[in-house]
Amino acid sequence: MFIVVGVTGGIAAYKTAQLVRLLVKDGHDVHVIPTDDALRFVGLPTWEALSRNTVTTSVHDDVARVRHVALGQQADLIVIAPATANSIAKMAAGLADDLLGTTLLATTAPVMIAPAMHTEMWQHAATQANIDTLISRGVHMIGPVAGELTGGDSGPGRMVEPDDIHAAVVRELQAADPVRGSAAGQHWVVTAGGTREPLDPVRYIGNRSSGRQGLEVALAAARAGAQVTLVAANMDPSLLAPVTQTDPPAAGNSSSRHRNAGPSGSGDASGSSLADEGPFASPEGRVRVVAVGTSQEMGDAARDLADGADVVVMAAAVSDYRLAEVAQEKMRKEDASGPLTLELVETADILAGLSASKREGQTIVGFAAETPGEMTLAERAIRKRRRKGCDLLAANEVGWDRGFERDDNRLLIVNNRDEIVADVAGSKRETAESLVAAILAR
Ligand SMILES: Cc1cc2nc3c(=O)[nH]c(=O)nc-3n(C[C@H](O)[C@H](O)[C@H](O)COP(=O)(O)O)c2cc1C
The missing domain is CATH 3.40.50.10300 (CoaB-like)
Structure with missing residues (x-):
């Protein structure tokens, strides 16, 4: 399966490395699209090495292959982890000022997001309204859960663990194609x-x-x-x-x-x-x-x-x-x-x-x-x-x-x-x- 993993700028980005590993291990063709801010947390070589595919954040790279829409068109599933408050707001507004934004507008594949942010940001009326908008458009939410946050405080807003995001992705793929994986081990x-x-x-x-x-x-x-x-x-x-x-x-x-x-x-x-x-x-x-x-x-x-x-x-x-x-x-x-x-x-x-x-x-x-x-x-x-x-x-x-x-x-x-x-x-x-x-x- 062609899976796009969007990574946005939160500390939890380092955990997404494990998600990419698991998806590659399953045999999927994984394409990571980080935001520019995400690359301040985990660098581009990590995503390229783990996904075994070229990684870029910009719509101006690989223009000959119309990359700004190609990844979205080819995707069987898009999962964004972590999804920051900023990127959730951009998704809700339909902004397309980077490769992740254009890819999301160009896709008809299921989209799953794993929000991660401090409790105040998560509970803010703006974020909640954006989440409602995304849910009404069929975006699947994975978490967040309550737990320890980056600053040492705790509450709702912690990203779901990568193994659980992986399990949610597997369930989603299974629902789309019930035969897939059902002969595993045979x-x-x-x-x-x-x-x-x-x-x-x-x-x-x-x-x-x-x-x-x-x-x-x-x-x-x-x-x-x-x-x-x-x-x-x-x-x-x-x-x-x-x-x-x-x-x-x-x-x-x-x-x-x-x-x-x-x-x-x-x-x-x-x-x-x-x-x-x-x-x-x-x-x-x-x-x-x-x-x-x-x-x-x-x-x-x-x-x-x-x-x-x-x-x-x-x-x-x-x-x-x-x-x-x-x-x-x-x-x-x-x-x-x-x-x-x-x-x-x-x-x-x-x-x-x-x-x-x-x-x-x-x-x-x-x-x-x-x-x-x-x-x-x-x-x-x-x-x-x-x-x-x-x-x-x-x-x-x-x-x-x-x-x-x-x-x-x-x-x-x-x-x-x-x-x-x-x-x-x-x-x-x-x-x-x-x-x-x-x-x-x-
Ligand atoms: C150390 C640090 C941790 C951050 N963690 C989060 C986070 O978990 N969730 C969030 O929504 N924003 C977080 N931010 C703020 C985002 O990085 C910022 O809003 C950025 O513009 C997000 O850009 P992006 O959504 O394009 O990746 C953090 C910023 C810093 C400096």
Whole structure:
């Protein structure tokens, strides 16, 4: 989340350093905007070092990027701590003579303020009238509380402690997006892409799945707070770039191995182990990629990883058949007499296997890609879910002009009581978010 922290000129500014640390640690993109007076209490380098972003007080810096409104426009939330009597009055009047003022006028994000001042200043009719004005505009108040003040006296006007301001911000973000953070502490395995079954060293039988929908599911789960292992079958590296090129680079967060369709059973497909995971700052950094090629490799990786997973989402298009025998040399046309006949044998049913062996409390989610036919999508989804035994099944319609290699999709999600829990159309990010919400709602 893009969070602006406004800091105004009170002694309590030093405590806001801790608030910035906590927000950065949560993985937020934090931009501090101090007032000129605030910098007399805590210097600019402190805010830059803690927030890891450039800090300025003036509307005349970084003009090329229209900074005086850009931060407000981008903000998901603005919190001002401490909020002085002066800055509260300026907010109420809508003054915009510095970067904090213009940012506040340019935003539609929630604004929270943590006032801090001496009791007399807090209780003054002018301050109280300004506070009423701000509350009437939807500004959220955090405190102040009664306690010891700067001069040694005590009374109402003390800033709420940074940990409590942080908790209020987390609650506000949670209220705006109930899914966010609700998968914290969970490990999800998401499969994506399409497996390839080799005919010989140069050819394979594959499918049109790009892996976009699975990648979006992985990212939506990461935004919800989960650590995610994405088992990617033959996905385009440029599509995976958001999760393989995170900055700072996350340990173990790269494609462990890129495989072309090699002979099934040619070795372990699970890539790096779960022990590679660590606490990552950004949602993208919470996604680790394990690259696989064939359905056998996909099955090995999924089974291996499912042991430690709270949720397994099988979004990959896995081949139902493979070659009974893979030619070790390229098949040549001149060696064949007449039409070529290939003998295909069934591959293992990974989803049914995982559903049959699932642990208590684990959620197994299947995907179905169906071309339109006599049965409705819902009927086919219910039938397939029963056959596979998974907890939820997300069905999407595919065809020459739908489902694959596109940014939009329709997902119909059924549960193990044969109920349709969601039927959503939109971008693959939106449909992924609906699926993750449905999984978390179980
Ligand atoms: C040591 C010291 C502490 C101060 N603490 C506060 C305070 O806690 N709250 C407040 O409203 N003003 C406080 N002030 C006064 C503000 O710094 C002053 O009103 C200033 O103009 C605020 O500017 P700003 O709101 O643009 O940051 C303090 C001033 C000094 C010198």
